[in-house]
Amino acid sequence: MPEVIFNGPAGRLEGRFHPAKKRNAPIALVLHLHPQFGGTMNNQIIYQMYYMFAKRGFAVLRFNFRGVGRSQGQFDHGQGELSDAAAALDWVQTVHPDARACWIAGFSFGAWIGMQLLMRRPEVEGFISVAPPANLHDFSFLAPCPSSGLIIHGEQDKVVPQKDVQALVDKLKTQKGIIIDHQEMPGANHFFENHVDGLIDNCAGYLDRRLGLIGEDAM
Template sequence: MSSHQHRKITIPGPVGGLQALYHPGEEGKPAVVVCHPHPQFGGTMRNKVVYWMARAFEGQGCSVLRFNFRGVEESEGAWDEGRGEADDARAALEWISQMHPDEALWLAGFSFGCYAGLQAARTDSRVCHMFAVAPAVNYWSFAFMRGETRPVTVISGTDDEIVPFERVRTSVRGKPHIHFYAIEGAGHFFPNHMPQMTEALLKDAFGNH
């Protein structure tokens, strides 16, 4: 098990520095960018779900970068309706890919972080697996994912009070590249179901753990 040590860093973003936490992992293991929920509703890289997502990947030896979108805490810039935030995610992917040029590149997001992060991953052919936890399909259009064939892991709680479970399930239906996991009884922030969420997160990529 990894020691989960993190380096507090600033990475270059499109409109200034982006505050980040970086965990260097093991050689040969994937490099993962994790994107946080909506900045206008208190979302930061220290969000509990984002923290446990990062810890799950770190526990498998991955190098992990989580960062604050523009205008959040010490990140420069201002909220940009999801457009600039997607560019921030692109900058994060670029930074970690430069740090780990020989490793598989993955992108994971939670809620709004799925919208911004998946936009970045969609246009970056280096990304070979995407992970979307409680994607906010009722607030944002994910039409940009049409035609995608790379593996995507999607996780949703059946009792999500913010993003209706049926909306998520409908959005992934009939898409063979998407592996969908329903967490029975879980709310949007998985308060009582964090172990089930992280187990589902790792299942496709690492097998059962």
């Protein structure tokens, strides 16, 4: 799990990178929750998703947005953080230029940033959005959403009400050519306290189906 420092638009960014063994392995970028509410790349959900991708042969990067940990810069309400994520993806692609595919995973604020990034990067073929804050941020940029993915949130989420996530899912499901897998975890709150293992199991199961590691009939 080598520590890496790479250049971002507002200065150096701190990350952890797991290189892939195969030159054409897929790459994954994992984005943390809101920097002003304790979000860092060492959040348990981010850490677990990082290893979920690594175990499946991905080259995977998690990093701290500007102003978090040893990353330089200051919080920029999403615009700068989107630029940070783009720079992070650029960095991974320079390390693995032969990558055959790209995935983006994000938690809460990171899910919002990740879904904006996939709109700008046609090479992104899949996403995992955990507790996307559909009531706090504008998701209308997903017009149309270019990639299939998983949207998963907690049934007891008091930060992002279920109806707001459902409205986002319903809108995306009207689009042709993509498939949105929507899962709601019973008993889980916004931070998946006491439910992180179940969350990662669900995300891993979805990823395995998309990668063809288990049959579609297991869905």
